[in-house]
Amino acid sequence: MKLAQHYKADIVENKWYKIWLEKKYFHSEPNEKEPYTIVIPPPNITGILHMGHVLNNTLQDILIRRARMLGYNACWVPGTDHASIATEARIVANLKSKGIDKHSLTRDEFMKYAWEWKEKHGGIILEQLKKLGASCDWDRTTFTMDDHYYKSVIHVFVDLYNKGLIYRSHRMVNWDPLALTALSDEEVIYKKTNSKLYYVKYFLTDDSGYLTIATTRPETILADTAVAVNPNDDRYKHLIGKYVYVPLVKREIPIIADQYVDPEFGTGCLKVTPAHDLNDYEIGKKHNLEIIDIFTPDARLNENAKFLIGQDRFEARENIIPLLEKEGNLTKIEDYENNVAYSERTDVPIEPRLSLQWFLKVEELSKPAMQVVLDGTIKFYPDKFINTYRHWMKNIKDWCISRQLWWGHRIPVWYLPNGEFVVAHNEEEAYTLALKKNPNLKKIELHQDDDVLDTWFSSWIWPIAVFNGILQPNNEDINYYYPTNDLVTAPEILFFWVARMIMAGLEYRKQVPFYNVYFTGIVRDKLGRKMSKSLGNSPDPLDLIDKYGADGVRMGMLFSSPLGNDLLFDEALCEQGRNFANKIWNALRLVKMWKIDPVKPTDTINVKSISWFNEQLKASIIEINHYFDEYRISDALKSVYKTIWDYFCSWYLELIKPNYGEPVDANTYNSTINFFKTLMQLLHPFMPFITEEIWHLLQDNYNIDDTIMLTPWPTADSYDENIINDINFIFEFISTVRSLKAQYNITKEDIEVYYNDTEYDKVIKDYEELILKMAQVKSINKNKQLKNTAEALVRTITISIPITETNIEEEKEKILKELDYYKGFLANVNKKLKNENFLKKAPDKVIENEKKKQQDTIKKIESLKKLLKKYEN
């Protein structure tokens, strides 16, 4: 068989993914085996694959593939989220580009268009995940607006309403004046903004003077209904209970006292605008103030403002200034930096707005959800997020779940003409319920709530609803796959999603939704900037896959991502991944190139090499499994990488490789093939494609009905430390000889090496042939002094090789430097050993070790001194 010099990823990857799908290796059905389940964090239906997805899904694929090899019935459920605000925004924009205004359509027309759009553009991301090698059970692909899922969401709303946990209320909400919808607190981002602080006079109605108030939003003056001061503020105490005129509109409003006012800020006087500020609203409620709303839903001034009617809030802010100036109300304007709330979706400043919304009471739901994390039922990796979680859960507020959109799950509430309402699973049921309130009601008089539910109100039941466990709480799937095992997600959505899934899981299954949560970091570019479209610093994962192969990209991503930390992504790491694939490929080429001689005995070098690598492999397996147990995936990969590249390729293969043209004995060949196979198994979760290909090429027959992904994961209990220690010494010995040769430019192989110590006699004799082969020298001898030698230390022994000329000064300098170091080292050890407290208190083991250090160092110093003497003569 002829193998190409370079590994060709694209051909191999396309071939295998197709076969895997055909063979349904990813598909799972409940059986007698133990399940291992992961549900994907559903990406937005409109989304396309970005580097964050690559990281997140590579990790999930690694976990699920290893679980599959460990013998679990592994099931990774994929799917997408309808993402109401984001998707509706895109659909509206798309309509607009065709000259269609959303509001010119009926709800049904709009939804029809939206579904068409979804069928056409949705789900691209799932196809992209296949390129990455994701081993999802595609037969279980779920969309949050699939029929059964939709009904599940509605069921949950009705159920929670009937339990008294959902209520409708006037509340100050975060209003997005562009999207024309309320947002949850989590969808608001605060940005430091340069703005101005305006100082405005409010004249007392009794003509006894004025108060000055500092505000960043002068346009809301028109909606003021009080002025507040701190009750303990001596400057203003005497004014409490008096009245002032609101500038321009000349409305009389009271001066009230409230602890909320900070006497230190601004002038110590606060204008109270209950309709347009959350805190003012609270104050207003307390003091029973009038609420005057001066904004339209898209944040223009309405008739209530009396001035600047029809102007946008920012226009009005500018235009009210000259008016105030003219009336003599404005005293000064200062530059000021403050935090302004922006909509995460549309990036416009939020307008606090009073409106009727639906809320979920979360206090009762959050208590058990906090408990399961604190008591370790659910583990967070890394665990630092437990604190963040606890802090948030303690201060959790009711969840505003209604959104003024059409794309999503329509709130299952029907209103009667008189304003009463019923909550039901569907219109029929609603009508039946409504008839009880009004027996003469006609069906057409019922009107369903126009709003939809927050997207997270559907995704919080994801781990249950993908198995249809809400509508059919006892079906086989949900009973088998739930609770799931791992969740891999970003810390940004710890509250949006993770916390809420825990609440829903406990409420609807009485069980946590997952046992382990792995938090990934943010993918940044190599300069540390967050990857974003606007910066243009985010590579397209598909381009990277074309260039380096999916295996290479997976490697590159994983190589730089320690658990829970942000990762600085550098394309060079994908290159490193591709190079690794090529390295493995060439190791295969080497092995496949050999001719096998079935009667040839195994020579000493190979016997020893095989016995060493056998132990080394066990040691590596133990380490790799240990890292997996701690979810240190990147460390596990590094360990596999080192085992393959350093131990297997650089040492083992070089040791056993026959001279050109010579055959290899059957024992060596078989051992090597078996080692190679085990290494491919260890690497498979990380690089699924190349490992599958090589697994097949290592077999006697290339049989595509076979697969590496269902072979048992390698395990080991213990390894022989002595063999590994001996070999490590031998490798050091070899490296030192190579180093000496490199230093003195010796390329010959016929030189002799000398060493001067008896302690390592046995090891050196045992592994003599290995040294000769790898260090490329003729012989190793003891205690012979030559005239011209170059020398170096390996642990406590001195080795020397003959050279033709020596730069004596340079050598002396080197030795003196080393001597200095070891003298200092010895002094430290001596000091310790003379310290009575140390001898009394330190454990015996430590003392013994110090003594050994002492002896070794004395030995080394003697050797160095001898050498020095030689040079001085």
Place this chain on the structure above:
RNA sequence: GGGCGCUUAGCUCAGCUGGUUCAGAGCGCCUGCCUUACAAGCAGGAGGUCAAUGGUUCGAAUCCAUUAGCGCCCACCA
């Protein structure tokens, strides 16, 4: 303002409840090699007062305190 975390080589990070000659790895950098698996490679090399100060201890990169710098989360002061 409240909470959490970080600071170890040029870069990214390991280093578990103090004690293995403990100061490490990968990348980058430098030197020499196109050696019949691989130049997408091989061999060798240089680089660090473990942020600063003080304390605990026989012993501190590791534990404690303070300081400086950085990051994240929460709250949102008009």
